[in-house]
Amino acid sequence: MELVKIEDLIEKYFQGETSIAEENELRTYFSSSNVAQHLEQYKPLFGFYAFAKEQQFTSQVPQLPKAGNIKRNATWLSLAASVVVLLGIGTYAYYSADVVNKSQDLGTYDDPEEAFRATQKALSLLSDNVNVGIESVKYIQEYQTTKDKIFIDTKKQSGGS
Template sequence: MEFSKMEALLEKYFEGETSIAEENELKEYFSSSNVAEHLEQYRPLFGYFGEAKKEKLTNNVMLISKKRKVAWLSLAASVVVMLGIGTYTYFNANTVKENKELGTYDNPEEALAATQKALAMLSNHVNVGIESVQYIQMYEVTKNKAFVE
């Protein structure tokens, strides 16, 4: 009778459904000398807790204060940010000067041609977007027919 009760408790234990009192009962059972042979394999699992209580920490552990870690971390982060800003300004200083000259034409015919080219490119992209919207509308109509009817 007691063996079947222990088997049921073990099953509940492995399912994670035991209470603290039931787990203590399992620990007491497996620490005793009256353990069934087929349950002997679980003895080290429950015997570990008793042995772990006996262990004591003998080494002194040096603790590093969090203030030092935070100070080094903030210093390192500020250095990285400063390097990033410096690198960005160094490599992008010339590109800003080149872009200032864009968009100005002395000849009106050149300006008209450039404007027409830009508008044609814009029109092509808008047409592609409209085609995509038409596919979506066709999909919506087909979906409504399929799911409503």
């Protein structure tokens, strides 16, 4: 009779429907020496709890450093980070100032004739690019005119106003 009850409890255990008392009963049964042979496979599962209960933690837990040491380390760490940031900003400023000084030569000319030729060349280049833009606008106007003709013809054919 007890064997049938244990089998039912095992079935309930795997379905997740056992109570704490029923699980304790299963642990007690499987920790005994008279376990049915076809239930031997479950013995390590329920025997683990008894084994775990006997184990004790014997290692030493390391002590955390005192709060004063942590504050002191944090102070040094923040000081070092500030120095690194300041060095980065200084390096950036040094190299960017050098680049700005080189780029301030905007093509100034001492000879007025040479300046005049350079200005004419720049304006000619600008004019060419503006003309390309104007040609594109002409294509858009052509497209708009054609579209208007198509829609007007479509409205007339459909009887619209």
